[in-house]
Amino acid sequence: MGRVALAVVGGIAAFAIAAALIGFAAGHYTNATTTVTRTGGSAPAASAGPSNLSPSVQAGAHDFVLFACSQCHGAQGRGGVSPAVPALTSAGKTLTVAQLRTIIDHGLGASANPKQPYMPVWGEVMSNTQVTDLVAYIRAGLPNDPNAQPVHVPYDEAPAVAGAALYQRYGCINCHGPSGLGGIPNPLSHDKVIPPLSGGGFHHDFPTDKAIADVIRSGSVIGKAPIVSMPHWGGILTDAQIADLIAYLKTLK
């Protein structure tokens, strides 16, 4: 008897929680337009929103910005950033799901010419779900999601302030961690982790602005996939942006 009563009470509680969640979701979606206004987002006010996109394509659109794919391949993969980086607008038709997965997991072109931008290795840095979502987004033709915007860079403020935004916009944060603290696993590399960009070891190995700028510009290929290497940013980042990034790194621990 007692058990039955408990089960009934439990059932009612679960029902109440579910009802509350539905209520929250309903309010949440009805308020969507207000939310955009409140955060002062740069999304076009009249936009219909990305609701016509599947959840996986929406997530892929955001991953494309968070992992800075858009900083090398252009917004929505339309190219125009560097002659060395192809547009991705036809990749969804010419490449199969399996080929796209392999390219994102293992990179492309690094060994062919380490002096030019190459497609970085992402397998250790991303989850399978993130790769699946990116593939879905590319296969869907890289549609516009007005909420998937790269971080704004305040170039009119101090170099270190612009550099902090660039650190996110160009996805350095995904590999080197917040505040350059490091710790992101790179199991087959010598150090087992992607190096931090702070602390005594970093300052010892990279004592001058020039030493830091050189490695950002050229990248550093430390092995074949699945080892993650430092991407080559020359021709992608300008000298002024690299100087801003260094100013930011010098404010860290």
Ligand code: HEC
């Ligand atoms: C540092 C610049 C850079 C970044 C960041 C970058 N890529 Fe690439 N990507 C390249 C370059 C360069 C190539 C061409 C490599 C080659 O063909 O040798 C490429 C090639 C590709 C290709 C193959 C295109 C084709 O038609 O063969 C795909 C797909 C791709 N990238 C997806 C992505 C995705 C998804 C991301 C984000 C997770 C990303 N890239 C981030 C530089 C970059």
Ligand code: HEC
């Ligand atoms: C895909 C992951 C990845 C991304 C994205 C990335 N890095 Fe790196 N970075 C690495 C790896 C791996 C190394 C270690 C290379 C080595 O040991 O030679 C490295 C090394 C460095 C170093 C030299 C530190 C050292 O101890 O070797 C600097 C400075 C650096 N990265 C800055 C940046 C900046 C700035 C950005 C963003 C514009 C960035 N990185 C984006 C993976 C990445």
